[in-house]
Amino acid sequence: MSDATDMEIKKALVTISVEExxxxxxxxxxDAVAHSLYVNYTCFIPDCLAHPEYLRQVLxxxxxxxxxxxxKSIHKHLDEYAGMQQIEEFLIAINPITIHSYQPR
Amino acid sequence: xxxxxxHSDLKKFLFITIAATGLVLLIANLFGKDTASIISLIxxxxxxxxxVVVSIILSKRFGFKGDHGKxxxxxxxxxxxxxxxxxxxxxxxxxxxxxxxxxxADAFWLAGYPFLFVFTIFYIKPMKRMISKKIIFVxxxxxxxxxxxTLYITYDQNTGTNLLxxxxxxxxxxxxxxxxxxxxxxxxLFLGGRVxxxxxxxxxxxxxxxxxxxGYLFAVLHDTYYQGHAVDVLFIWYYIIFTFGVYHHIxxxxxxxxxxxxxxxxxx
Numbered sequence: 001m002s003d004a005t006d007m008e009i010k011k012a013l014v015t016i017s018v019e020e021x022x023x024x025x026x027x028x029x030x031d032a033v034a035h036s037l038y039v040n041y042t043c044f045i046p047d048c049l050a051h052p053e054y055l056r057q058v059l060x061x062x063x064x065x066x067x068x069x070x071x072k073s074i075h076k077h078l079d080e081y082a083g084m085q086q087i088e089e090f091l092i093a094i095n096p097i098t099i100h101s102y103q104p105r
Numbered sequence: 106x107x108x109x110x111x112h113s114d115l116k117k118f119l120f121i122t123i124a125a126t127g128l129v130l131l132i133a134n135l136f137g138k139d140t141a142s143i144i145s146l147i148x149x150x151x152x153x154x155x156x157v158v159v160s161i162i163l164s165k166r167f168g169f170k171g172d173h174g175k176x177x178x179x180x181x182x183x184x185x186x187x188x189x190x191x192x193x194x195x196x197x198x199x200x201x202x203x204x205x206x207x208x209x210a211d212a213f214w215l216a217g218y219p220f221l222f223v224f225t226i227f228y229i230k231p232m233k234r235m236i237s238k239k240i241i242f243v244x245x246x247x248x249x250x251x252x253x254x255t256l257y258i259t260y261d262q263n264t265g266t267n268l269l270x271x272x273x274x275x276x277x278x279x280x281x282x283x284x285x286x287x288x289x290x291x292x293x294l295f296l297g298g299r300v301x302x303x304x305x306x307x308x309x310x311x312x313x314x315x316x317x318x319x320g321y322l323f324a325v326l327h328d329t330y331y332q333g334h335a336v337d338v339l340f341i342w343y344y345i346i347f348t349f350g351v352y353h354h355i356x357x358x359x360x361x362x363x364x365x366x367x368x369x370x371x372x373x
Contacts, residue, residue: 032358
């Protein structure tokens with residue numbers, strides 16, 4: 001498996017997890033998050049694998065303290081893939097407790 | 106930046122609307138009870154219609170799926186029930202020339218509360234794990250304090266009043282105090298987020314409603330209530346504040362499906 005395909009699979013996993021977590025709340029919430037990512041960071045949901053801080057910031061701006069529960073839900077969806085390096089880094093970076101100490105490689 | 110501008114404009118417009126309705130009803134009262142009655146009845150129409158309209162728009166946008174979809178459907182039912190109650194009240198005012206209490210309108214008003222309560226539950230449900238015991242304790246403490254004060258103030262006033270009248274009148278502040286609990290929880294939960302505007306407004310509206318219901322209870326017990334009474338302005342504000350809160354949600358959760366991605370080429 002090439003690196004590019006491997007990365008695309010991980011991006012897809014992150015996208016599905018984020019979308020599922022947000023769709024549990026409502027379709028307009030997913031639309032608002034996707035729109036805000038694009039407008040503020042010129043970024044799409046799959047790009048959040050490389051920039052989890054963007055997603056966290058958008059969720060924080062939208063739901064304030066309540067966003068931590070959405071992040072927990074994303075964690076839950078991605079837990080079984082946490083063994084993959086980039087997914088693990090994504091999960092560490094998006095975590096509200098570790099966000100400030102995380103340094104991307 | 107644009108959102109912040111819209112948000113501050115909305116706040117200004119809310120403040121102007123509240124001040125204008127208060128001033129209109131105050132001036133109407135200076136011209137006598139009949140004028141106040143007509144003006145307040147007129148004011149109730151746009152405020153209740155607006156709440157139903159914004160609720161329909163948001164319910165349609167969220168659909169039936171997701172916790173917030175269900176929440177907004179419940180909110181719409183609440184808005185419709187209160188709209189019907191206001192129209193019944195209007196009917197009695199126009200046909201009998203006075204506010205009938207208790208009336209069928211009270212059944213619709215009281216029926217609206219469970220829907221508003223379940224709305225708040227469904228809205229905060231996706232974030233339920235973030236609700237600490239401390240948040241629940243603070244919300245309960247505030248609500249019980251407000252309710253106890255209301256009951257304490259009104260208890261002594263019940264001198265020879267019909268028990269049914271008193272029970273129905275006292276049911277409103279009790280229901281408001283119950284709604285206040287999830288509203289405070291929501292306000293603390295969404296602190297720092299854009300959705301917090303709705304929850305802050307909801308708390309303000311509910312407190313305004315508790316004061317209005319207590320004032321109404323006083324006026325009914327002393328037989329001094331008339332349509333257009335000072336407490337009516339607080340009821341009108343309740344609808345206005347809720348409408349602005351829901352409208353703000355419409356601006357947050359805009360339908361972007363028709364917006365083209367302008368710089369799509371540079372992203373690929």
